[in-house]
Amino acid sequence: MIPAGGDKAFYENYAKEEKYFSSQEYKDKKKRELSGKRKLPHPKVMSYPVAVSPDEINGSRLLIKCFEYIPPRTAVKHGFQTRRATENFKDAKGVKQKKGEFIKNKDKTLRSFKYATGMDNRGASDQFQNASHLYYIELPIPQDVNDSNTVTWGDNSLNMFQLAGLTAAQDFFEGKSIDEISTLMMDPFLDEMYGKDNNFRQQLSATIAGKAFGADGSNIRPNTILGRATGEILNSNLELLFDSVNLRSFPFSITFSPRNQKEALRVKQIIRALKSSMAAKKGRDSVTGEPKSGQGGIFLKAPDVFHLKYLHNGKEHPFLNSFKHCALTGMTVNYTNAGTFASYSDGTPISIQMNLTFKELNPIYQEDYEKFDDDSSGVGF
Numbered sequence: 001m002i003p004a005g006g007d008k009a010f011y012e013n014y015a016k017e018e019k020y021f022s023s024q025e026y027k028d029k030k031k032r033e034l035s036g037k038r039k040l041p042h043p044k045v046m047s048y049p050v051a052v053s054p055d056e057i058n059g060s061r062l063l064i065k066c067f068e069y070i071p072p073r074t075a076v077k078h079g080f081q082t083r084r085a086t087e088n089f090k091d092a093k094g095v096k097q098k099k100g101e102f103i104k105n106k107d108k109t110l111r112s113f114k115y116a117t118g119m120d121n122r123g124a125s126d127q128f129q130n131a132s133h134l135y136y137i138e139l140p141i142p143q144d145v146n147d148s149n150t151v152t153w154g155d156n157s158l159n160m161f162q163l164a165g166l167t168a169a170q171d172f173f174e175g176k177s178i179d180e181i182s183t184l185m186m187d188p189f190l191d192e193m194y195g196k197d198n199n200f201r202q203q204l205s206a207t208i209a210g211k212a213f214g215a216d217g218s219n220i221r222p223n224t225i226l227g228r229a230t231g232e233i234l235n236s237n238l239e240l241l242f243d244s245v246n247l248r249s250f251p252f253s254i255t256f257s258p259r260n261q262k263e264a265l266r267v268k269q270i271i272r273a274l275k276s277s278m279a280a281k282k283g284r285d286s287v288t289g290e291p292k293s294g295q296g297g298i299f300l301k302a303p304d305v306f307h308l309k310y311l312h313n314g315k316e317h318p319f320l321n322s323f324k325h326c327a328l329t330g331m332t333v334n335y336t337n338a339g340t341f342a343s344y345s346d347g348t349p350i351s352i353q354m355n356l357t358f359k360e361l362n363p364i365y366q367e368d369y370e371k372f373d374d375d376s377s378g379v380g381f
Contacts, residue, residue, distance in 0.1 A: 040134065040135060040273075041272070041276075042135070042269040042270075042272060042273045043135070043269065044134070044135040044136070045135065045136060045138075046135065046136070046137045046138070046266060046269055046270050046273065047137070047138040047139075047266075048137075048138070048139055048140070048256065048263070048266055048267060048270060049140075049259070049263060050260075050262055050263045050266050051263075060141040060310060060311065060312050060317060060320075061138050061139065061140065061141055061310075061311040061312075062138070062139045062140070062141050062142065062252070062308065062309075062310060062311070063136060063137075063138050063308070063309040063310075063311050064136060064137040064138075064139070064306055064307075064308055065133040065135075065136040065306060065307045065308075065309070066133055066134045066135050066136065066137075066273070066277050066304050066305075066306055067128055067131050067133050067134060067304060067305050067306070067307065067325070068131075068134060068304055068305075069301075069302040069303065069304060069305050070127035070128060070131065071127070071302070072126075072127065073127065079114070080112040080113065080114055081112065081113055082102050082103070082110045082111065082112065082113070083102070083103050083111075083113050084100060084101060084102055084103070085097040085098060085099050085100065085101060085102075085103055086099065087099050091103075093105075093106060094106075125324040125325045125360070125361050125362045126362075128305075128307065128325050133307075134277075134304065135273065137270055137273070137274075138311075139254055139270075140254070141310065142252045142253055142254060143253065144251075144252075144253065145310075145320065147248065147250070147321040147381075148248065148249075149248065149364060149381070150246045150248075151242070151244070151245055151246060152242075152243040152244045152245070152246060153240050153241065153242055153243055154240070154241060154243040155238060155239075155240060156238070156239055156240070156241045157236035157237055157238040157239070158236070158237050159234035159235060159236055159237065160234060160235060160237075222234060245363035245364075245365075246363065247359055247360050247361075247362075247363055248359070248360045248364065249329075249357060249358065249359045249360075250308070250323070250326070250357070250358045250359075250360075251355065251356070251357050251358075252355070252356045252357075252358070253353060253354070253355050253356075254353070254354045254355075254356070255337060255351065255352070255353050255354075256351070256352040256353075256354065257350065257351050257352075258344075258348055258350075258352075261346065261348075264344070264346065264348040267348075267352060268348075270354075271333060271352075271354060274328065274331060274354075274356070275331060277303060277304035277306075277328065278303050278304070278327075278328040278329075278331060279303055280300045280301065280302065280303055281300065281301035281302075281303070282295070282297070282300060282301075283297060283299070283300075283301055303327065303328070305325050305326060305327050305328075305361065306325065306326050306327070306328060306358060307323065307325050307326070308323040308326060308358060309322075309323065310378075316378070317378060318378065319378055319379065320378055320379070321378060321379055321380065321381060322378055322380060322381050323358075323360065323381070324360045324361060324362055324364070324368075324381065325360070325361050325362075326358035326359055326360050326361065327358065327359055327361060328356060328357070328358055329357050329358070329359045330355075330356070330357035331354070331355070331356050331357070332354075332355045333352060333353070333354050333355075334352065334353040334354075334355075335349045335352055336349070337349070337351040337352055337353040338350055338351040364381045368380070368381055369381070
């Protein structure tokens with residue numbers, strides 16, 4: 001019933017809203033929102049061009065699958081073993097155990113004890129083996145396709161005294177003054193070890209002198225003193241040693257030239273989806289299900305990650321490289337790819353260039369190549 005003088009349209013709309021908010025449809029909608037399920041403001045499958053020609057279908061394509069980030073996991077791996085009792089005792093369950101015999105359960109079966117066997121170190125890429133993707137994008141293969149694998153090796157040198165310092169010499173000289181070391185140098189042991197005619201005592205004196213001056217702030221290197229005193233320097237034992245692994249980056253440049261309104265919408269959806277997925281997440285309110293306001297809470301969630309794959313005739317490419325899961329670390333969009341801003345009547349630019357930079361979450365290891373053989377796809381990672 002509408003009150004006298006009331007707006008009929010207002011009260012009719014109010015009644016509809018009341019009915020909707022009390023309906024099962026609304027309750028199910030709120031339940032889905034509070035469950036944390038992602039709402040995607042774009043299709044789950046996006047392909048450009050929208051209407052591909054037979055040549056494009058049978059040609060090479062770039063597939064980009066998006067996943068919600070799963071952090072790496074490190075845990076202790078356990079095994080089980082039996083044990084013998086070291087003495088007679090009654091365990092917590094009241095079972096009597098005899099010294100020298102296997103520890104048993106109440107039903108006389110052997111008891112198993114858990115022990116650590118190693119570490120289960122799973123990188124972020126390993127966590128996505130059975131994960132379902134949020135959406136995927138299929139694009140023409142970029143013009144510039146390449147991969148670059150690198151590791152870091154570095155120069156490393158240790159002279160004789162540094163090497164000795166890693167073993168017994170460090171303890172030998174520790175806490176002693178220059179005078180004490182000089183006294184130790186007169187020990188006959190040096191003559192027995194290096195011979196009386198050897199100039200080792202002079203070399204050692206020059207080295208210690210260089211260290212002493214260096215401590216005084218004059219920055220005289222031991223090799224300088226040695227070179228002046230004996231015409232020799234300490235052997236640096238220079239070697240190239242493995243230092244670290246590196247993560248690979250992949251830059252891609254994609255050009256969009258929408259041919260109709262439907263294709264213009266698809267380009268817009270692809271750009272928006274990638275921008276959204278590479279952004280950090282503030283999270284949602286646990287009560288209302290709405291996005292947290294302002295700058296968010298105490299923590300921010302990681303952006304989404306991606307898995308890239310080259311396709312040929314709709315299947316995995318038979319030659320090009322493979323990828324581990326990647327983060328989208330950079331994205332630039334040039335809306336004036338034609339050299340000046342030009343658009344269709346609806347405002348869509350006639351040529352758009354999208355530059356993406358992906359970086360793999362984990363390094364490449366030799367064991368990753370074991371799954372490839374002569375009959376498998378591609379050159380590996």
